[in-house]
Amino acid sequence: MSGATSLLDAIAGVGTDRRGGYSRHGFDRAEAELREWFTAEATARGLDVHTDRNGNLWAWWGEPGPDAVVTGSHLDSVPGGGAFDGPLGVASALAAVDLLRAEGFTRSRPLAVAVFAEEEGGRFGVPCLGSRLLAGTLDADTARTLRDTDGVTLAEAVKARGVAPEHLGSDPETLGRIGCFVELHVEQGRGLVDLGTPVGLASSILAHGRWRLSFSGEGNHAGATALADRRDPMLPAASLVLAARRAAASVPGARATVGRLVPTPGGTNVIPSTVDVWLDARASGDGETRHVVAEITEAAREAAEAEGCTVAVREESYTGTVTFDSTLRDELAGVLGGAPALATGAGHDAGVLAHHVPTAMLFVRNPTGVSHAPAEHAEADDCEAGVAALARVLAHLAGAPC
Numbered sequence: 001m002s003g004a005t006s007l008l009d010a011i012a013g014v015g016t017d018r019r020g021g022y023s024r025h026g027f028d029r030a031e032a033e034l035r036e037w038f039t040a041e042a043t044a045r046g047l048d049v050h051t052d053r054n055g056n057l058w059a060w061w062g063e064p065g066p067d068a069v070v071t072g073s074h075l076d077s078v079p080g081g082g083a084f085d086g087p088l089g090v091a092s093a094l095a096a097v098d099l100l101r102a103e104g105f106t107r108s109r110p111l112a113v114a115v116f117a118e119e120e121g122g123r124f125g126v127p128c129l130g131s132r133l134l135a136g137t138l139d140a141d142t143a144r145t146l147r148d149t150d151g152v153t154l155a156e157a158v159k160a161r162g163v164a165p166e167h168l169g170s171d172p173e174t175l176g177r178i179g180c181f182v183e184l185h186v187e188q189g190r191g192l193v194d195l196g197t198p199v200g201l202a203s204s205i206l207a208h209g210r211w212r213l214s215f216s217g218e219g220n221h222a223g224a225t226a227l228a229d230r231r232d233p234m235l236p237a238a239s240l241v242l243a244a245r246r247a248a249a250s251v252p253g254a255r256a257t258v259g260r261l262v263p264t265p266g267g268t269n270v271i272p273s274t275v276d277v278w279l280d281a282r283a284s285g286d287g288e289t290r291h292v293v294a295e296i297t298e299a300a301r302e303a304a305e306a307e308g309c310t311v312a313v314r315e316e317s318y319t320g321t322v323t324f325d326s327t328l329r330d331e332l333a334g335v336l337g338g339a340p341a342l343a344t345g346a347g348h349d350a351g352v353l354a355h356h357v358p359t360a361m362l363f364v365r366n367p368t369g370v371s372h373a374p375a376e377h378a379e380a381d382d383c384e385a386g387v388a389a390l391a392r393v394l395a396h397l398a399g400a401p402c
């Protein structure tokens, strides 16, 4: 069997994006191909692969639960994302199983590798879709009607992959099998570079959410309409982008980003009739995050009014600050010889599961800190250090005596 980087090499050609990097989204063709790859690799290791009611994959070493030690991550990406965010955790889990097998490891608890669906929300807009549905923190009726940019609903998309849309939703039976969860992930920052160490543990995740602001004005001719006669929704949209930076800069550690803006109809010589803007905002606590978003939306409302436009604000997702189980983290830090703990600004399925079961995350050093972009990277030696660390952690948690 092969190490994490060899496993990743095998899927390097799947879902490449013509703009660079990868676009692999929940239940699309590329992600389906990765699911097939995972199923084949897990089956080759003697693991039993099941798909749960929300389209998450579970590869079991031993009888499924209860009190199982579960590791894993996701296989989908953001649009034009990197090769490591998600797949590194899945490949490392498989490689850790290989290491444990080679060592003749004996389990005293069931062990599973999980692959969660649509973690990035790159297709249906809601991050951690599979784990939120599993945990019952995303309403199934709402989820079924989510649409991708082609108008395909989540219900239609899962059905096309053999998952019954009517069964989407809270899955206490599957959740109840998880005794603890450990997700390995490429670091999305330079914390480990600065510390000069290849592997660390997560301490917390910033509160974060997504908001959609829809500005409405009057579509008209770019040449024939005098400036004084315009109700151009692009102006308050532009104000929003600047307000986001301003508001985030006023709160230490806060981040606010506009990475997607869609004018309708979208023509060079056309004043748009509507502009949809998606805001991503994050800060250390719920209060700070809510404060930043309130400042931005207030600025957006004022700018819309000044231009004779209206704005509708909709919260598409929100996750409060996650603090990982400190007992488990300290225990694993001991197993790993004092691995450092770092806070992260990125959301993860581990953040969803942390509300239900003891959860930990391992980070692997990222030399540039770049993530959600083609330059995202981890050196092969660091990836193998991550696999070795994950194997130690799994052996500690699932081994005898526990």
Ligand SMILES: [Zn+2]
Residues within 6 Å of the ligand: 074, 085, 086, 119, 185, 348
């Ligand atoms: Zn990820």
